[in-house]
Amino acid sequence: xxxxxxxxxxxxxxxxxxxxxxxxxxxxxxxxxxxxxxxxxxxxxxxxxxxxxxxxxxxxxxxxxxxxxxxxxxxxxxxxxxxxxxxxxxxxxxxxxxxxxxxxxxxxxxxxxxxxxxxxxxxxxxxxxxxxxxxxxxxxxxxxxxxxxxxxxxxxxxxxxxxxxxxxxxxxxxxxxxxxxxxxxxxxxxxxxxxxxxxxxxxxxxxxxxxxxxxxxxxxxxxxxxxxxxxxxxxxxxxxxxxxxxxx
Amino acid sequence: xxxxxxxxxxxxxxxxxxxxxxxxxxxxxxxxxxxxxxxxxxxxxxxxxxxxxxxxxxxxxxxxxxxxxxxxxxxxxxxxxxxxxxxxxxxxxxxxxxxxxxxxxxxxxxxxxxxxxxxxxxxxxxxxxxxxxxxxxxxxxxxxxxxxxxxxxxxxxxxxxxxxxxxxxxxxxxxxxxxxxxxxxxxxxxxxxxxxxxxxxxxxxxxxxxxxxxxxxxxxxxxxxxxxxxxxxxxxxxxxxxxxxxxxxx
Numbered sequence: 001x002x003x004x005x006x007x008x009x010x011x012x013x014x015x016x017x018x019x020x021x022x023x024x025x026x027x028x029x030x031x032x033x034x035x036x037x038x039x040x041x042x043x044x045x046x047x048x049x050x051x052x053x054x055x056x057x058x059x060x061x062x063x064x065x066x067x068x069x070x071x072x073x074x075x076x077x078x079x080x081x082x083x084x085x086x087x088x089x090x091x092x093x094x095x096x097x098x099x100x101x102x103x104x105x106x107x108x109x110x111x112x113x114x115x116x117x118x119x120x121x122x123x124x125x126x127x128x129x130x131x132x133x134x135x136x137x138x139x140x141x142x143x144x145x146x147x148x149x150x151x152x153x154x155x156x157x158x159x160x161x162x163x164x165x166x167x168x169x170x171x172x173x174x175x176x177x178x179x180x181x182x183x184x185x186x187x188x189x190x191x192x193x194x195x196x197x198x199x200x201x202x203x204x205x206x207x208x209x210x211x212x213x214x215x216x217x218x219x220x221x222x223x224x225x226x227x228x229x230x231x232x233x234x235x236x237x238x239x240x241x242x243x244x245x246x247x248x
Numbered sequence: 249x250x251x252x253x254x255x256x257x258x259x260x261x262x263x264x265x266x267x268x269x270x271x272x273x274x275x276x277x278x279x280x281x282x283x284x285x286x287x288x289x290x291x292x293x294x295x296x297x298x299x300x301x302x303x304x305x306x307x308x309x310x311x312x313x314x315x316x317x318x319x320x321x322x323x324x325x326x327x328x329x330x331x332x333x334x335x336x337x338x339x340x341x342x343x344x345x346x347x348x349x350x351x352x353x354x355x356x357x358x359x360x361x362x363x364x365x366x367x368x369x370x371x372x373x374x375x376x377x378x379x380x381x382x383x384x385x386x387x388x389x390x391x392x393x394x395x396x397x398x399x400x401x402x403x404x405x406x407x408x409x410x411x412x413x414x415x416x417x418x419x420x421x422x423x424x425x426x427x428x429x430x431x432x433x434x435x436x437x438x439x440x441x442x443x444x445x446x447x448x449x450x451x452x453x454x455x456x457x458x459x460x461x462x463x464x465x466x467x468x469x470x471x472x473x474x475x476x477x478x479x480x481x482x483x484x485x486x487x488x489x490x491x492x493x494x495x496x497x498x
Contacts, residue, residue, distance in 0.1 A: 118272035118290050118311050120324060121476060128325045131471040133458075149328060151261070159326030160275075162261050171259035174307070175294045176270065185254045185270050192271070 091220055098213045105206035112199040119189070119196055126159040212237045253294050257309065263333050264355035265323060266309055268292050275320055276309040277354040281381045286350040289313065310354065314477040317348040318411050318438035321477035327485060328470055331434040335359040337405040339428050341392045341420065342366065342412035345374035346385070352409070353382045360384055363402045363428075367391045392420050395427045404430045408488075411438040415445070418457050422464035431489040435466060441480040450480040461486050 018028040029037075071078060085093075132148070134140045146156040150164045163171075176182045215237035219226070222242060230239035255270030268274045276292060285291055290311040298304045314320040323330060332338055334357045343349045343364035353362050364379070365388045366372045372389040379385040388398045392412055395402075405428050410421045421435055429435065439457050441450035448456070450473075458468050466486035474481040 113315075116315055117313050118274045120274050120314055122267070122269075122273050122324065124476070126326060128473040128475040130326055130473075132328070133468045133470060149261075160324045161258070161267050162326065163259060164261055167259055167261065167263075172297065173256055173258045174297060175253045175256040175268075177253075181254060182256065182270070189269075189271050189273055193273075 087220070091217070094213060094217045094220065098210065098217065101206050101210050101213065105203050105210060108199045108203040108206070112196055112203065115192055115196040115199070119193055120160075121193075122160045130159070208235050255292055255294060257292070257294050257307075260323070262323060262330050262355075264357065265312075268309060268311070272311065274311045275314060275324060276311050277351045279308040279310045280354050280357070280384075282306075282308045284381060285310065286378050286381075287345065287347045289347075310351070312351045317351065318474060318478065318481060318483060319348050319352070319409065319436070321474040321481070322436075322438070322472050322483035324477070325472040325474060325483070327472050327483065329434075329485065330436060331407040331485070332356060332409070332436075333360075336407055337361045337403065338363070339402060339405040339408045339424060340364045341408065341410040341424060343371075343375050343387070344368075344411075345371040346378035346387070348411070349375065349385060350378050350382060353385045356384060358384060361386065363388060363398075363405065365390060365392050365398065392424060395424045399427060402428050404428060406430060406433050408433070408435040409437075410435065413440045413443040415443065417444065418460035418464065422461070422466075425464070425466075425488050429488045432491050433488045434469075435461075435486050435488060437461075437484050437486070438474075439482050439484060440478075441482070450482070454482045454484070458484055458486075465489050 015030050016028070018025065022028075069080065071080075132143070134143070146153040149156065149162045151162040152165065152168065155162050176185075219240060222240075224245050225243040226240045227243075228238050229241045232238040253270075255268050255272070257276075258267050258269070260266055260275075264277060266276050266278070268276050270292075272290065272292070274290070274292075279291065283291075292309045292311065294307050294309065296305045296307045312320045314324050319330065319332075332352055332355050334355065336356050337360060338352055338356060340349055340352060340362055343366040346364060346366075349362055349364045353360075356362060362385045364375055364385055366375050367390065369389065372387070375387045376389075379387045386401060388401055390397045392410075393416075408421060408425050408429050410417060410424075412420055414420060417437065417439065421437055425433075425435055437457070439454060441448075441453040444453045444457065454471060454473075458471065461468060461484070466488055467490045468484060468486045471482055471484045474483065
């Protein structure tokens with residue numbers, strides 16, 4: 001069928017390009033261009049009508065609290081605080097920000113180090129790698145943690161302290177006997193652990209902020225032509241390279 | 249103290265080492281000079297179980313910070329044996345200001361002895377001050393590369409501990425072991441990967457150091473890395489001149 005349809009002469013295209021004699025008048029508008037233009041016109045007309053209506057229906061006693069802060073100049077609404085600070089003031093503020101962030105970061109790190117002195121993350125579970133060397137494959141295959149460390153199976157996974165069997169028999173745990181009081185103390189310890197973690201986390205964040213501020217300050221203070229050689233990524237600021245210039 | 253002790257002290261796998269659980273969660277050793285802290289560490293005092301005649305006494309422990317001491321980090325990392333036991337004689341290379349040495353001295357006790365070698369004078373001064381209150385510590389301000397210089401001071405030892413952070417650390421340890429370590433003694437070496445080779449991966453550096461030890465007649469027993477206390481550090485424990493296996497089994 002399609003071959004037949006192709007054989008039939010189709011309707012001639014009615015829209016033509018601008019004739020050569022009228023080229024100086026520019027491109028000839030086509031129907032689809034007209035549609036766009038007409039829609040745009042209609043939209044603007046409707047909007048204007050709506051605004052005119054709104055203005056006509058305005059209540060002169062209308063009040064909003066925001067009116068206290070806003071004003072018009074020659075009938076034009078102006079925004080407050082839109083003006084930018086001068087360059088040298090921004091520079092000074094960035095230096096102060098940097099000082100503030102680094103002071104608080106070092107304070108956090110110092111306090112975390114103080115806490116860590118007696119909080120040794122015993123229950124956190126082993127995060128290291130323990131390699132034991134054997135003479136033969138057979139020994140390695142027969143390896144059993146509890147047997148190798150001469151301890152009871154319940155304590156085999158407790159890397160920070162796997163008491164030997166004879167230690168368990170002979171030595172005894174000393175210290176607090178009041179269970180309730182000890183529970184209270186352990187609660188305090190958990191609180192200290194959480195403080196430690198929070199301080200470390202915050203110090204890390206502030207370290208990142210410090211790097212960014214430092215980079216911004218360097219870019220602001222710099223003279224000469226610079227080029228960005230690496231985009232900012234993974235929380236690190238962008239890297240710039242300056243054109244080398246003789247200083248004299 | 250009102251209401252009794254607020255801490256529980258449990259004995260550790262390694263004799264002379266303890267774990268305190270209470271407000272703190274800490275590794276500690278018995279304080280051999282009660283009431284005095286060496287480098288500002290925390291002291292924990294606990295009532296000892298009453299003796300037969302009913303008298304009670306206090307025992308004092310010192311907190312041992314694994315973030316400052318590689319040996320403490322290795323202990324919490326779960327090593328099988330540190331070979332530093334009551335009565336042992338230990339050669340300690342790279343003693344620095346003597347913070348870890350003081351804990352080693354507490355472990356070996358009055359019958360043991362720690363020969364602490366440090367080359368730098370400034371930390372050496374602190375080391376000597378520490379040794380004043382711990383008579384089982386013999387401070388030696390010499391270069392560990394030249395064991396001949398202190399051969400008159402050091403006798404045969406059971407264990408060599410090294411934390412010298414030098415590229416030729418294995419050689420230094422071997423040299424000292426050939427002079428002072430008894431056959432069948434142990435060496436405990438802390439390796440900082442970036443100090444030996446900063447370009448290679450840490451695992452490769454540790455393996456390289458272990459193979460160096462093997463050529464010096466050491467038999468590696470175990471190796472622990474020190475996370476989360478240190479990054480890219482490992483402690484290797486090796487047996488020196490292992491006794492020959494008897495063939496009676498065959």
